[in-house]
Structure formats: structure tokens, C-alpha cells
Amino acid sequence: MTAFKAYRITQLEKGVEADFVSMTVDQLTEGDVVVKVEWSGINYKDALAATGKGKILRKAALNGGIDLAGVVMSSDNPKFVEGDRVVLCGGSLSETLDGGFSEYARVPSAILTKLPDAISTRDAMAIGTAGFTAALAVDRMQANGQTPVQGPILVTGASGGVGSVSINLLSDLGYDVIAMTSQTSQLDYFKQLGASDILDRTQLEMGERPLEKATWGGAVDNVGGDTLGWLTRTVVPWGTIASVGLAGGFTLNTTVMPFILRGVALLGINSIEMPQTLREHIWSRLASDLQVSKLSQIVTEEVAFDALPQTLQSHLGRAAVGRTLVQISG
Ligand SMILES: NC(=O)c1ccc[n+]([C@@H]2O[C@H](COP(=O)([O-])OP(=O)(O)OC[C@H]3O[C@@H](n4cnc5c(N)ncnc54)[C@H](OP(=O)(O)O)[C@@H]3O)[C@@H](O)[C@H]2O)c1
Structure with missing residues (x-):
């Protein structure tokens, strides 16, 4: 052989x-x-x-x-x-x-x-697990009823693969997207992808109250840890957070207040072990109404x-x- x-x-x-x-x-x-x-x-x-x-x-x-x-x-x-x-x-x-x-x-x-015919093997890997996971997160947020009128979606870990594709997909769907990043010199990159603004993660004041000012319509979170805790406390009523990653830590410190007083939803995203029919659905969307433009x-x-x-x-x-x-x- x-x-x-x-x-x-x-x-x-x-x-x-x-x-x-x-x-x-x-x-x-x-x-x-x-x-x-x-x-x-x-x-x-x-x-x-x-x-x-x-x-x-x-x-x-x-x-x-x-x-x-x-x-x-x-x-x-x-x-x-x-x-x-x-x-x-x-x-x-x-x-x-x-x-x-x-x-x-x-x-x-x-x-x-x-x-799908519309996706080359090279483009499939340009999407990769990162892009596929971003598409899965967006698909789940939409299925949970997230709409652009609820307010801006914060994408954390924005400069990474999942973050970059999430910005692109959400902005193409008409959401206002804010990129949370440490790469503040890359404003042009984030704007090209469709973000309307960036938030410097190194300067963030998170506060400590169980509920802080409701600011974000929803979020795609690649960071976890304190960032995810802060997101639960700052997402608007009925907003959705897709929990994707742990680049900043795997703990989650929050209370039930965002869930029972604001109806905030925290959706888990697992692109590793998932039903094959859902996997095929996501690839088919990536070739049709959820293309990474x-x-x-x-x-x-x-x-x-x-x-x-x-x-x-x-x-x-x-x-x-x-x-x-x-x-x-x-
Ligand atoms: N659930 C799933 O199925 C699934 C699938 C794929 C990936 N993931 C996870 O999702 C996350 C992102 O994946 P990726 O492939 O996009 O990774 P990546 O390309 O390496 O990007 C990660 C980004 O996170 C930010 N970051 C890194 N260290 C950080 C820290 N200590 N604190 C806060 N932010 C930090 C950085 O963005 P900024 O500098 O812009 O802030 C970095 O570019 C990873 O944790 C990965 O393991 C999960």
C-alpha cells in the first residue's frame, strides 16, 4: 500500500x-x-x-x-x-x-x-469548524426568535475564526453587529466584515450587579468566563446568547436573574457531536441563504x-x- x-x-x-x-x-x-x-x-x-x-x-x-x-x-x-x-x-x-x-x-x-455544488473544497476549509460553528450559532439564535429589532449583537473573540464568520453572517442577515476584540487597530477588517463598531475588550468595565444595563440584543460568545457572565447580565429581555467558546475561561459566574427576570436564553453550541441531519442542514444553508460572503x-x-x-x-x-x-x- x-x-x-x-x-x-x-x-x-x-x-x-x-x-x-x-x-x-x-x-x-x-x-x-x-x-x-x-x-x-x-x-x-x-x-x-x-x-x-x-x-x-x-x-x-x-x-x-x-x-x-x-x-x-x-x-x-x-x-x-x-x-x-x-x-x-x-x-x-x-x-x-x-x-x-x-x-x-x-x-x-x-x-x-x-x-453542496456551490462550495469548493478550499472554500469548505475557509469556512471550517470555525465558520460551521458560527453558522450553527446563528441558525440556533434565529430558531430561538432572535431578530434585528432587539438590538445589536455583540460578537466576542471577534478577530478569531468563529468571531469573524459570525460578524459576516449576522450583518448579512440585517443585524447590527458590534465586534468585541483586543485588536482595536483592525477596525477596517471588522467594518469590512459588516461590524458597525468595535468594543475594546481590554478596557471593559463589567460591573458586579446581577442585572446591569440591558445593552445587547444578543451575543455570540467565544470567550466564556467573566465575559459570558457579564453578557448574561447585559442582554436585553428575550435576547439570546450563543455560548461557543472558552478562549478566556471555562467558568460561568452569574445568577438566575437574567433568565427569570429578563427571559434571556443561553444556548449551547456543540459542533462536534451533533445530529447528522442538522449538520447537513447547516452545510446546505452555508450554500444558500447563509453564505459567508x-x-x-x-x-x-x-x-x-x-x-x-x-x-x-x-x-x-x-x-x-x-x-x-x-x-x-x-
Ligand atoms: N462549541 C463548539 O463547537 C466550538 C467550535 C469551534 C470553536 N470553539 C471555541 O470557540 C472559541 C473560538 O474559536 P476560534 O477557532 O475562532 O479561535 P481563534 O481563531 O483562536 O480566536 C479566538 C479569539 O478569542 C479571543 N481571545 C483569545 N484569548 C482570549 C482571552 N484570554 N480572553 C478573551 N479573549 C480571548 C481573541 O480575539 P480578540 O483578540 O479579537 O478578542 C482570539 O482571536 C475557542 O474557544 C474554541 O475552542 C467551539
């Missing part, structure tokens, strides 16, 4: 070791579809996994990369045939399954999605597979905006 290149992460007693290795398909984690990976991307979680700054792998060693898009090479499931263009975002790749930083991947068909602005970096190690190292704590694409092959 032909050998191919993969970027493999091995857990050590302390931290991780990550490097390119040569593998064959039968050494990959089990799956009924073999995919030639064309593109992947770098998410916060990929950087945590590869640097050992976060415990992402739930096995001793796995190929990194929580996202992949490519072409089916072989399939034991008639739902997929050779040549199908497919995408897999956040289906436990690099947690329990070998991931997308590999020229070939073998994956369970139950978590694989055929790409500013994808070319959001992709701020594109690297070759060989440049992956140094790019991952520099990703955490980077002073940059947008998403990084990785060309694996093709």
Missing part, C-alpha cells in the same frame, strides 16, 4: 510531540470511507492540540487537524462514491479519530457530508502542508485576524 505524509501528535508524560510521519491507510483509525485530503485549516483547538497547551487528543497518538475537505477515493457505504467531494468538520477528528493534517484520511461515513477577507493566511508545524506554533496568542488555510494536496 502506498505511503503518504501525515502530521502526527503523540502524547508524552508531559506535553506532546508532533511531527511529520509516513503512514499507510490501514494504519489510520477505522472508517468506511477513504478520502484524499485536499485542504484543511487551523482552528484554536488545532493549535492547542499540536502545542500541548490543551488536552485535545483522547488517544495516545493521532494525526492532527479537526477539519478536512477532499475527494472520496473508496467507500464501503453506497451513500458515497469515488470522486464525491466531501467535508468533515468537528466530528471528533484529532480527538478520537485521525484528522485532516494527512494526505489521506479514513473516516466513518456517519459523520461525513457531501459538499466575505470569505476572501476572512482567510488571511494560506500555507503549504510543509509549513504547518511553525504555523501551528505561532497560532496561539497571535496578534492576527481571520483564518489560516492549509493546502494538503491537489
Whole structure:
């Protein structure tokens, strides 16, 4: 069997070791579809996994990369045939399954999605888990009745992948969007995506009362911790908060007051383990009424597979905006 290149992460007693290795398909984690990976991307979680700054792998060693898009090479499931263009975002790749930083991947068909014609494999990875999660958050907020008349939506962790796509999607849907960020010099970037203004997260006065002035129509929160607590206290009656991330912490300190006195809704967003029908619904919306119109602005970096190690190292704590694409092959 032909050998191919993969970027493999091995857990050590302390931290991780990550490097390119040569593998064959039968050494990959089990799956009924073999995919030639064309593109992947770098998410916060990929950087945590590869640097050992976060415990992402739930096995001793796995190929990194929580996202992949490519072409089916072989399939034991008639739902997929050779040549199908497919995408897999956040289906436990690099947690329990070998991931997308590999020229070939073998994956369970139950978590694989055929790409709509309108989305190329490159664009699928420009969207990636980050964009897919943003779309899921927006879909859930809309389903919960969030409307533009309720007031501005605050997007936290705005310069990141989830934040950037959320701004783009919400603004295209007619919401007034405020970007909360530390990257205040990037006003033009946020305005191009559709934000009407930015809020400097380093200067924020959060207050301590169970209910502070109702300010935000709703929020997409990538930060968690004190920021999420503050959001619950400052969202208007019947507004929705989509809780997506924990870049600033995993605790949540609040009271029931926002929920029982203002009817605020806190929706959990999990793009990893979700019903396959919902996954297909989100990809279909991304190809139709929820297109990421500013994808070319959001992709701020594109690297070759060989440049992956140094790019991952520099990703955490980077002073940059947008998403990084990785060309694996093709
Ligand atoms: N629930 C899910 O299914 C799901 C899926 C994907 C991602 N996530 C999570 O969502 C978050 C965002 O993901 P991403 O891929 O967009 O990450 P990313 O590109 O690395 O962006 C994270 C952003 O958060 C802000 N940030 C970083 N450290 C912070 C801190 N200590 N305090 C406050 N803000 C901080 C920064 O934005 P500013 O400098 O602009 O403030 C940074 O750009 C991550 O926590 C990720 O794990 C969850």
C-alpha cells in the first residue's frame, strides 16, 4: 500500500510531540470511507492540540487537524462514491479519530457530508469548524426568535475564526453587529466584515450587579468566563446568547436573574457531536441563504502542508485576524 505524509501528535508524560510521519491507510483509525485530503485549516483547538497547551487528543497518538475537505477515493457505504467531494468538520477528528493534517484520511461515513455544488473544497476549509460553528450559532439564535429589532449583537473573540464568520453572517442577515476584540487597530477588517463598531475588550468595565444595563440584543460568545457572565447580565429581555467558546475561561459566574427576570436564553453550541441531519442542514444553508460572503477577507493566511508545524506554533496568542488555510494536496 502506498505511503503518504501525515502530521502526527503523540502524547508524552508531559506535553506532546508532533511531527511529520509516513503512514499507510490501514494504519489510520477505522472508517468506511477513504478520502484524499485536499485542504484543511487551523482552528484554536488545532493549535492547542499540536502545542500541548490543551488536552485535545483522547488517544495516545493521532494525526492532527479537526477539519478536512477532499475527494472520496473508496467507500464501503453506497451513500458515497469515488470522486464525491466531501467535508468533515468537528466530528471528533484529532480527538478520537485521525484528522485532516494527512494526505489521506479514513473516516466513518456517519459523520461525513457531501459538499453542496456551490462550495469548493478550499472554500469548505475557509469556512471550517470555525465558520460551521458560527453558522450553527446563528441558525440556533434565529430558531430561538432572535431578530434585528432587539438590538445589536455583540460578537466576542471577534478577530478569531468563529468571531469573524459570525460578524459576516449576522450583518448579512440585517443585524447590527458590534465586534468585541483586543485588536482595536483592525477596525477596517471588522467594518469590512459588516461590524458597525468595535468594543475594546481590554478596557471593559463589567460591573458586579446581577442585572446591569440591558445593552445587547444578543451575543455570540467565544470567550466564556467573566465575559459570558457579564453578557448574561447585559442582554436585553428575550435576547439570546450563543455560548461557543472558552478562549478566556471555562467558568460561568452569574445568577438566575437574567433568565427569570429578563427571559434571556443561553444556548449551547456543540459542533462536534451533533445530529447528522442538522449538520447537513447547516452545510446546505452555508450554500444558500447563509453564505459567508466575505470569505476572501476572512482567510488571511494560506500555507503549504510543509509549513504547518511553525504555523501551528505561532497560532496561539497571535496578534492576527481571520483564518489560516492549509493546502494538503491537489
Ligand atoms: N462549541 C463548539 O463547537 C466550538 C467550535 C469551534 C470553536 N470553539 C471555541 O470557540 C472559541 C473560538 O474559536 P476560534 O477557532 O475562532 O479561535 P481563534 O481563531 O483562536 O480566536 C479566538 C479569539 O478569542 C479571543 N481571545 C483569545 N484569548 C482570549 C482571552 N484570554 N480572553 C478573551 N479573549 C480571548 C481573541 O480575539 P480578540 O483578540 O479579537 O478578542 C482570539 O482571536 C475557542 O474557544 C474554541 O475552542 C467551539
